[in-house]
Amino acid sequence: MYELTIIAEFEAAHRLPEYPGKCCRLHGHNWKVEVTIAGTKLNKQGMVIDFREFKSAVGKVIDQLDHYYLNELEAFQEVYPTAENIAKYIYDKLNDHPSFTDASDLNVRCITVWESPRSAVKYCPGE
Numbered sequence: 001m002y003e004l005t006i007i008a009e010f011e012a013a014h015r016l017p018e019y020p021g022k023c024c025r026l027h028g029h030n031w032k033v034e035v036t037i038a039g040t041k042l043n044k045q046g047m048v049i050d051f052r053e054f055k056s057a058v059g060k061v062i063d064q065l066d067h068y069y070l071n072e073l074e075a076f077q078e079v080y081p082t083a084e085n086i087a088k089y090i091y092d093k094l095n096d097h098p099s100f101t102d103a104s105d106l107n108v109r110c111i112t113v114w115e116s117p118r119s120a121v122k123y124c125p126g127e
């Protein structure tokens with residue numbers, strides 16, 4: 001088993017409406033996202049997947065969040081845009097990518113969303 005991890009970043013605003021503190025007010029974060037995938041097979045080039053393809057797939061998902069007010073997005077109408085829900089959103093979207101379908105040898109393992117250098121949520125539904 002090989003595990004590959006890449007890091008992506010996006011900037012966005014959010015607020016947590018029922019939060020009993022300053023986070024109920026509109027504010028922004030520079031979110032850091034770590035994505036780990038796993039695979040067992042290597043291609044002819046000795047790669048599970050080219051990091052470029054991996055980054056491109058993650059980038060398409062991150063682009064849907066970058067420089068948005070997250071509370072306005074459809075994905076966060078029923079749930080608040082916490083790091084937990086953002087991690088699940090990224091996981092679900094990435095899981096839909098053709099490279100990571102059930103038929104593929106590649107599986108999305110974990111999404112870690114850093115709200116700040118001191119706070120992160122790791123979402124690993126298969127564990």
Ligand SMILES: Nc1nc2c(c(=O)[nH]1)N=C([C@H](O)[C@H](O)COP(=O)(O)OP(=O)(O)OP(=O)(O)O)CN2
Nearest residue numbers: 016022023027029081082083084115116118119121
């Ligand atoms: N489990 C979670 N807790 C909190 C979340 C979250 O997504 N999941 N989010 C927030 C707020 O978004 C808030 O902006 C971050 O809070 P906090 O860490 O207190 O903010 P600071 O950047 O000021 O952190 P300091 O370490 O105190 O500087 C809150 N909780």
Ligand SMILES: [Zn+2]
Nearest residue numbers: 014023027029
């Ligand atoms: Zn916040």
